[in-house]
Amino acid sequence: xxxxxxxxxxxxxxxxxxxxxxxxxxxxxxxxxxxxxxxxxxxxxxxxxxxxxxxxxxxxxxxxxxxxxxxxxxxxxxxxxxxxxxxxxxxxxxxxxxxxxxxxxxxxxxxxxxxxxxxxxxxxxxxxxxxxxxxxxxxxxxxxxxxxxxxxxxxxxxxxxxxxxxxxxxxxxxxxxxxxxxxxxxxxxxxxxxxxxxxxxxxxxxxxxxxxxxxxxxxxxxxxxxxxxxxxxxxxxxxxxxxxxxxxxxxxxxxxxxxxxxxxxxxxxxxxxxxxxxxxxxxxxxxxxxxxxxxxxxxxxxxxxxxxxxxxxxxxxxxxxxxxxxxxxxxxxxxxxxxxxxxxxxxxxxxxxxxxxxxxxxxxxxxxxxxxxxxxxxxxxxxxxxxxxxxxxxxxxxxxxxxxxxxxxxxxxxxxxxxxxxxxxxxxxxxxxxxxxxxxxxxxxxxxxxxxxxxxxxxxxxxxxxxxxxxxxxxxxxxxxxxxxxxxxxxxxxxxxxxxxxxxxxxxxxxxxxxxxxxxxxxxxxxxxxxxxxxxxxxxxxxxxxxxxxxxxxxxxxxxxxxxxxxxxxxxxxxxxxxxxxxxxxxxxxxxxxxxxxxxxxxxxxxxxxxxxxxxxxxxxxxxxxxxxxxxxxxxxxxxxxxxxxxxxxxxxxxxxxxxxxxxxxxxxxxxxxxxxxxxxxxxxxxxxxxxxxxxxxxxxxxxxxxxxxxxxxxxxxxxxxxxxxxxxxxxxxxxxxxxxxxxxxxxxxxxxxxxxxxxxxxxxxxxxxxxxxxxxxxxxxxxxxxxxxxxxxxxxxxxxxxxxxxxxxxxxxxxxxxxxxxxxxxxxxxxxxxxxxxxxxxxxxxxxxxxxxxxxxxxxxxxxxxxxxxxxxxxxx
RNA sequence: GGGCGCGUAGCUCAGUUGGUUUAGAGCACUUGGUUUACACCCAAGGGGUCGGGGGUUCGAAUCCCUCCGCGCCCACCA
Numbered sequence: 001x002x003x004x005x006x007x008x009x010x011x012x013x014x015x016x017x018x019x020x021x022x023x024x025x026x027x028x029x030x031x032x033x034x035x036x037x038x039x040x041x042x043x044x045x046x047x048x049x050x051x052x053x054x055x056x057x058x059x060x061x062x063x064x065x066x067x068x069x070x071x072x073x074x075x076x077x078x079x080x081x082x083x084x085x086x087x088x089x090x091x092x093x094x095x096x097x098x099x100x101x102x103x104x105x106x107x108x109x110x111x112x113x114x115x116x117x118x119x120x121x122x123x124x125x126x127x128x129x130x131x132x133x134x135x136x137x138x139x140x141x142x143x144x145x146x147x148x149x150x151x152x153x154x155x156x157x158x159x160x161x162x163x164x165x166x167x168x169x170x171x172x173x174x175x176x177x178x179x180x181x182x183x184x185x186x187x188x189x190x191x192x193x194x195x196x197x198x199x200x201x202x203x204x205x206x207x208x209x210x211x212x213x214x215x216x217x218x219x220x221x222x223x224x225x226x227x228x229x230x231x232x233x234x235x236x237x238x239x240x241x242x243x244x245x246x247x248x249x250x251x252x253x254x255x256x257x258x259x260x261x262x263x264x265x266x267x268x269x270x271x272x273x274x275x276x277x278x279x280x281x282x283x284x285x286x287x288x289x290x291x292x293x294x295x296x297x298x299x300x301x302x303x304x305x306x307x308x309x310x311x312x313x314x315x316x317x318x319x320x321x322x323x324x325x326x327x328x329x330x331x332x333x334x335x336x337x338x339x340x341x342x343x344x345x346x347x348x349x350x351x352x353x354x355x356x357x358x359x360x361x362x363x364x365x366x367x368x369x370x371x372x373x374x375x376x377x378x379x380x381x382x383x384x385x386x387x388x389x390x391x392x393x394x395x396x397x398x399x400x401x402x403x404x405x406x407x408x409x410x411x412x413x414x415x416x417x418x419x420x421x422x423x424x425x426x427x428x429x430x431x432x433x434x435x436x437x438x439x440x441x442x443x444x445x446x447x448x449x450x451x452x453x454x455x456x457x458x459x460x461x462x463x464x465x466x467x468x469x470x471x472x473x474x475x476x477x478x479x480x481x482x483x484x485x486x487x488x489x490x491x492x493x494x495x496x497x498x499x500x501x502x503x504x505x506x507x508x509x510x511x512x513x514x515x516x517x518x519x520x521x522x523x524x525x526x527x528x529x530x531x532x533x534x535x536x537x538x539x540x541x542x543x544x545x546x547x548x549x550x551x552x553x554x555x556x557x558x559x560x561x562x563x564x565x566x567x568x569x570x571x572x573x574x575x576x577x578x579x580x581x582x583x584x585x586x587x588x589x590x591x592x593x594x595x596x597x598x599x600x601x602x603x604x605x606x607x608x609x610x611x612x613x614x615x616x617x618x619x620x621x622x623x624x625x626x627x628x629x630x631x632x633x634x635x636x637x638x639x640x641x642x643x644x645x646x647x648x649x650x651x652x653x654x655x656x657x658x659x660x661x662x663x664x665x666x667x668x669x670x671x672x673x674x675x676x677x678x679x680x681x682x683x684x685x686x687x688x689x690x691x692x693x694x695x696x697x698x699x700x701x702x703x704x705x706x707x708x709x710x711x712x713x714x715x716x717x718x719x720x721x722x723x724x725x726x727x728x729x730x731x732x733x734x735x736x737x738x739x740x741x742x743x744x745x746x747x748x749x750x751x752x753x754x755x756x757x758x759x760x761x762x763x764x765x766x767x768x769x770x771x772x773x774x775x776x777x778x779x780x781x782x783x784x785x786x787x788x789x790x791x792x793x794x795x796x797x798x799x800x801x802x803x804x805x806x807x808x809x810x811x812x813x814x815x816x817x818x819x820x821x822x823x824x825x826x827x828x829x830x831x832x833x834x835x836x837x838x839x840x841x842x843x844x845x846x847x848x849x850x851x852x853x854x855x856x857x858x859x860x861x862x863x864x865x866x867x868x869x870x871x872x873x874x875x876x877x878x
Numbered sequence: 879g880g881g882c883g884c885g886u887a888g889c890u891c892a893g894u895u896g897g898u899u900u901a902g903a904g905c906a907c908u909u910g911g912u913u914u915a916c917a918c919c920c921a922a923g924g925g926g927u928c929g930g931g932g933g934u935u936c937g938a939a940u941c942c943c944u945c946c947g948c949g950c951c952c953a954c955c956a
Contacts, residue, residue: 006915006916007916007918008918191954198956214956215956216956217956218956229956261955262955262956263955263956265955266955266956267955267956270956271955271956272956273956274956278956280954280955280956281956339954339955339956340954386882386883387882389881389882389883389951390881390882390950390951390952393880393881393882393951393952394951394952397952397953497950497951500951501951532889534949565890565904565905566890566891566904566905568890568891568892570883571890571891572949573890574889574890576889576890576905578905578906579890579905581918582904582905582918584918585916585918585919586918587918588916588918588919589915589916589918589919591915591916591918592915592916592918592919593915593916594915595915595916596915596916597915598915599915636894638892640891641892644892644903644904647904648903648904655915655916656920656921659915663915666913666914667914740921740922743921743922744921744922744923746921746922747909747910747911747921747922747923748922750910752911752913753911753913753921754913827900830900831899831900833900834899834900835899835900838897838936838937841936841937842936843935843936843937844936844937845936846936847935847936847937848897848936848937849897851897852897852898852937855897855898855899856897858898858899859898859899862899863899
């Protein structure tokens with residue numbers, strides 16, 4: 001035994017087995033006759049580094065995939081990365097800036113070559129980090145959303161949807177990120193409450209001395225005002241009908257229009273209309289046919305309409321224009337006002353509503369089958385279920401998806417303009433096809449490639465990732481290929497609820513649209529990882545632990561267990577390093593159980609002791625019981641409950657009870673029957689533990705006996721279920737309570753374990769001699785003797801209706817014993833009273849099911865018997 | 879403003895369609911322990927009027943109402 005280290009040393013073991021598994025291709029999957037079990041990874045950003053969320057996510061996926069592998073499925077976990085347009089482009093722009101290169105000085109092609117260079121050099125660190133966690137991904141299948149084949153699929157889908165009339169170009173109000181100079185989808189905008197001001201401005205009425213007061217939060221936008229609007233039912237403004245107002249500073253004359261949209265109660269009940277910079281104003285503008293004046297440049301500085309503020313940033317202008325309005329007498333008052341400001345999820349910049357030409361995907365029709373799949377057919381099930389509501393709400397009110405982004409990094413939209421007209425375009429997979437189409441359309445066969453100009457925009461990154469479960473198997477380009485037929489639909493998807501709309505919902509949509517089938521059967525939504533104070537983990541707070549450091553400190557298995565121990569699906573995980581410590585301790589516990597067993601000398605001539613026999617039978621029953629509970633937990637995606645069940649099985653039942661029972665005396669050999677059985681039970685434990693703690697279990701597995709690669713634990717078999725002896729478990733519990741009673745008395749009376757004691761039993765409930773053997777062993781009892789009456793000069797305790805006596809040397813602390821007995825009596829009498837209260841209620845006896853009443857009667861009888869015993873003992877002392 | 883969910887031991891959570899001892903687990907805590915697998919350990923133990931109030935029922939942590947507190951999602955008024 002001395003050659004086996006006392007503590008489990010995770011580090012070298014992890015490296016050893018990961019490369020062993022890789023070397024033998026155990027993570028790799030090819031279609032075969034087995035049933036497939038497939039997971040596609042939520043592709044992390046190519047710019048990403050491993051954080052706690054990834055750790056949790058991928059640990060869960062690895063648990064599922066390893067378990068499926070053990071269950072004999074052809075397990076395939078496809079890894080990959082997302083090109084993350086905005087994030088990556090921002091990174092590359094920043095890096096170029098450091099090198100003194102301005103993005104605007106580069107051509108698109110030049111920029112893209114820098115971007116690819118960046119990607120090759122820095123991208124995908126995260127995948128290497130996942131290996132440290134033990135993720136058993138099929139790395140031969142690693143995909144990137146901008147791989148040529150993946151991009152081709154994206155383009156193909158765009159063309160297809162365009163043909164179906166679902167993609168259209170619209171001049172619309174979009175969320176504009178002035179920092180990234182691109183559009184964001186509604187989902188990428190985060191609203192934050194900010195303390196701002198409500199400015200009350202006076203607009204002169206044309207041809208009169210009267211002024212009308214208007215409240216606004218964005219005074220700089222007055223330069224884009226093209227109307228004033230009041231509610232037609234507002235008596236205060238009736239007389240203004242048909243008149244015109246003059247916009248301060250701009251001196252523009254604008255109409256005063258009436259619309260019920262205006263809230264009479266808010267502000268002054270009078271609204272300035274700026275169609276270019278507010279969604280609602282745009283609607284009003286369209287309705288009343290108003291002029292649209294855009295006052296911003298694309299970086300949200302003011303353009304020529306900004307007059308003398310031209311070139312200044314909107315927030316600078318807000319401050320300065322307020323002062324100017326004040327000095328010229330237009331500013332009536334300023335009130336504090338809390339309003340919600342949209343900010344970019346990625347750049348944090350304040351979003352401006354902006355009108356621009358964008359590409360949209362019609363969602364309403366596409367959403368239908370995806371709604372059905374989750375709400376009606378349940379072809380796709382969510383865990384936890386509560387997210388179904390969230391999903392429905394969003395999907396039933398889904399808006400058209402703005403899929404264009406004003407960036408270069410991504411798939412360029414395959415639309416080609418053949419003239420200066422905005423609508424003079426064709427959509428095609430290749431430029432050659434586009435030319436043909438353009439020639440047909442115009443009837444001008446003289447049109448050449450150089451007459452075509454491709455749309456500058458790229459597609460939203462989610463427009464590639466919504467195809468992920470299909471495109472990783474090349475199912476868009478080649479729908480009949482063997483892989484897509486075999487692996488699709490995939491089984492489980494594990495991701496965070498924050499991308500339920502961005503990604504999950506859209507994948508379901510794409511699944512039905514392009515494969516006519518659900519993309520996955522189950523969606524496991526994890527919670528967010530928070531710190532102990534419930535704060536979200538974030539870089540800026542600096543409360544996110546270094547993932548790799550954690551693995552270093554606690555071992556990958558320890559971290560995996562730590563993360564899983566408290567992560568019920570959909571519940572936030574309050575991360576605490578103590579949990580990883582618990583995981584590490586658990587690893588060490590198992591390691592030492594193994595060391596103990598490995599150290600035993602086997603003697604084939606020894607007969608199996610009775611206590612070992614019963615102990616092994618009992619553990620087998622316990623194992624089977626636990627196994628069925630574990631299966632049940634897995635079926636409900638209660639991963640942490642499954643782990644906890646295994647934790648208790650291994651620590652309490654296997655180590656604390658079974659091993660103590662079968663353990664031979666110091667330096668004594670063990671019989672072969674027991675030894676072999678213990679080994680096989682240990683192996684079963686390792687099998688069910690393996691998905692959670694792959695490294696530790698493989699290490700022990702291969703230490704137990706020499707194994708060929710085919711016999712590695714990772715590709716072994718999950719134990720089979722075959723029922724269990726429930727009665728044995730119950731009987732054993734009685735014996736356990738007896739052992740516990742003996743230990744209590746030993747502790748109270750300071751009787752060392754090595755001193756043997758005698759145990760007398762006044763027996764009402766039957767026990768078997770096998771169990772007595774177990775009690776003898778664990779209690780270090782010289783003999784278990786059955787008696788007819790109370791034993792004098794002994795300490796006693798009761799388990800169920802049996803009474804146990806331990807004679808002790810010296811005098812007994814009568815007072816102490818009596819008070820203990822009185823306490824026990826008090827409790828039991830209280831209990832009896834509560835039972836009798838029920839039983840004396842006639843309506844209970846007549847209405848409750850027979851079974852329930854019978855149970856109460858049994859409780860009553862047991863309590864009475866126990867009370868009699870305690871009273872008798874008390875009399876003995878008096 | 880609309881919707882969803884949650885409040886059970888110091889902490890994190892179980893508690894399936896109301897009925898198995900006067901509610902469970904893990905961690906933490908207390909006490910004792912150098913027993914030759916493990917102090918990253920062993921053993922024993924304390925701790926909750928199930929957010930408050932009301933109701934339905936023979937019986938409520940579990941169902942209904944209401945109040946209080948918390949979280950999330952959606953929409954958004956200048």
